[in-house]
Amino acid sequence: MDWNSDGEWDIVSGDREGYFNVYVMRDTVLEPHLQYPLMDLTILDVGYNSQPAVVDWNGDGKKDLLLGTEEGYVRFYENQTFDTWPMFLPFDSVEAAGQPIFLNRVNPYVFDLDQDGVRDLICGANDGYVRFYRNLGTNAEPRLAAEETLKTVAGVPIQPVLPYYYGSRCGFGDWNNDSLPDFLISGYEGMIELYLGAHEVAVQESHKPQAAGCKLAATVVRGSVSVTAPGVLLDITGQRRATLQPGRNELEYLPAGVYIVQPEHGDRAGSRRIVLSH
Numbered sequence: 001m002d003w004n005s006d007g008e009w010d011i012v013s014g015d016r017e018g019y020f021n022v023y024v025m026r027d028t029v030l031e032p033h034l035q036y037p038l039m040d041l042t043i044l045d046v047g048y049n050s051q052p053a054v055v056d057w058n059g060d061g062k063k064d065l066l067l068g069t070e071e072g073y074v075r076f077y078e079n080q081t082f083d084t085w086p087m088f089l090p091f092d093s094v095e096a097a098g099q100p101i102f103l104n105r106v107n108p109y110v111f112d113l114d115q116d117g118v119r120d121l122i123c124g125a126n127d128g129y130v131r132f133y134r135n136l137g138t139n140a141e142p143r144l145a146a147e148e149t150l151k152t153v154a155g156v157p158i159q160p161v162l163p164y165y166y167g168s169r170c171g172f173g174d175w176n177n178d179s180l181p182d183f184l185i186s187g188y189e190g191m192i193e194l195y196l197g198a199h200e201v202a203v204q205e206s207h208k209p210q211a212a213g214c215k216l217a218a219t220v221v222r223g224s225v226s227v228t229a230p231g232v233l234l235d236i237t238g239q240r241r242a243t244l245q246p247g248r249n250e251l252e253y254l255p256a257g258v259y260i261v262q263p264e265h266g267d268r269a270g271s272r273r274i275v276l277s278h
Contacts (some may be wrong), residue, residue, distance in 0.1 A: 001054055003063075005083040014050030019043065020067060039080055039087045040190070047071055051107040051169065055119070059140025062086065066094065066121075068106040075121065094121070096133045097146035103131065111172040113181060115273050120152070122172070128165030128187055130158055150183075153198045160187025179258040223252040225274065230264040251276060 003010040008025040014102050015021060023030040035043045044067075049258060051068035057076055058064060063086050065077040075089035093100040094108075103125035113120045113132060121133040121144055130150040137143030150158045166188040175182035180197030225233065226248045233242040233251070244261065254276060262271040 012052050012054055014052050014067065016049060018046040018048045018067070018069070019052045020050055020052055039089055044088070046075060049105050049167070050235055053108045053110050055110045057142065059138070066108045066110065068108045069125070070105045072102040072104045072106055075104055076100045077228060084139065094144070096144035101133070105167045107167065107169045109170050109172070110192050111181070113172065115181070122170055124168030124170050124185070126166050128159040128168045130168060130170055130185065158195065160185055160193065161189065161191055164189040194208050222278070224250045225261065225276070227261065232262050232264055234260040234262060
């Protein structure tokens with residue numbers, strides 16, 4: 001990541017002793033800033049097994065820091081200065097469903113897993129399982145729901161290969177360029193496993209409250225889309241490809257791929273992503 005916003009890739013890391021470390025690229029050489037301090041110059045130290053996630057957690061346009069700890073809490077350090085050199089005050093604990101998240105040797109990762117435009121929190125932990133905390137708020141004011149355990153399409157909880165699954169760490173991205181989120185996980189043994197995103201067969205109504213008249217549920221059945229309210233179908237570039245009426249809409253003339261179903265009258269919060277096949 002670009003820690004100091006100079007256009008060069010830098011490295012941030014936690015470590016076994018609980019410190020947070022920054023390595024800044026200077027003229028092709030990494031300059032280490034070990035045991036990074038807080039604004040009061042005390043060393044940022046979480047005890048043991050720090051795991052960082054750098055993200056603008058409160059929507060103010062500046063990089064903040066989430067740190068997982070062996071103790072089990074996810075700590076939020078708010079950036080008090082600038083993106084050219086972030087500095088932090090003492091932490092607040094990240095909560096879900098009104099209670100601090102507590103998972104032994106927790107490893108946080110921030111990603112919009114449910115693809116609703118709002119970042120969620122995903123955490124690996126010492127038992128190897130991966131917890132998903134859906135953001136019911138906004139990017140500026142996250143409000144995390146109670147934990148869910150990530151599972152395969154067969155309903156099996158995801159966990160690194162046995163027997164050494166301890167301290168699972170995860171990451172997300174589009175590994176195979178199919179516009180669906182894929183998932184990487186590793187554990188104590190160090191092996192990396194890949195889970196490819198499955199094609200969506202149905203897109204349900206959002207968990208977030210919407211204004212009256214903007215709710216839209218859609219179901220995909222090979223070559224057609226059924227919706228509960230008037231909507232439009234957009235391709236991934238945002239181009240309008242079809243007008244959708246309540247009920248079943250045949251779309252066999254469109255190429256297979258990823259599309260967006262959006263309410264005819266309403267904001268993008270009511271949009272749903274679908275995969276159309278023939």
